[in-house]
Amino acid sequence: MISIVKDLAAEALFVSTIQPSDCPNTTTVEQAVTAMILLHGSDGCAAEVATEFGDHPDCAVRRMNWVHEELTGVVAPTSVLT
Template identity: 75%
Template sequence: MINTVKDLAAEALFVSCLQPSEDPSRTAVEEAITSMILLYGSDGCAAGVATEFGDHPDVAVRRMRWVQTELAEVVTMGAPAMR
């Protein structure tokens, strides 16, 4: 179950407009994930990832590495951010 949630969060962040160059805050990452899940749902996020890997695999690999790094930082920080 936890892996499914992590996978969905990764897909949602991947399809978001956030860019590594923005050095987004933890709150921005969490909000982007939530927004994309609400906007596209789990199937839509997965489809967006699949499309990018099919169309631009070299760029998609770099973006997914960034996504995984961002998610690891969010997870290691513990409880949800205070608003």
């Protein structure tokens, strides 16, 4: 389940207008992910990502790498202490 959430968050951040040069904080990333999911839905985000990879594969790979770096720690399972 966590993998699905991470994938959706990555697709949503990918299609957002946030750029690496913006140096976004966690709140900005979370807001962008939420906004893109509400705007495009999960299927729409995935479709936009696919289009970019088809049209601009070199740029898309770099952007997706950045997206995964940004999401480290934002979309992560929390440990449960027992």
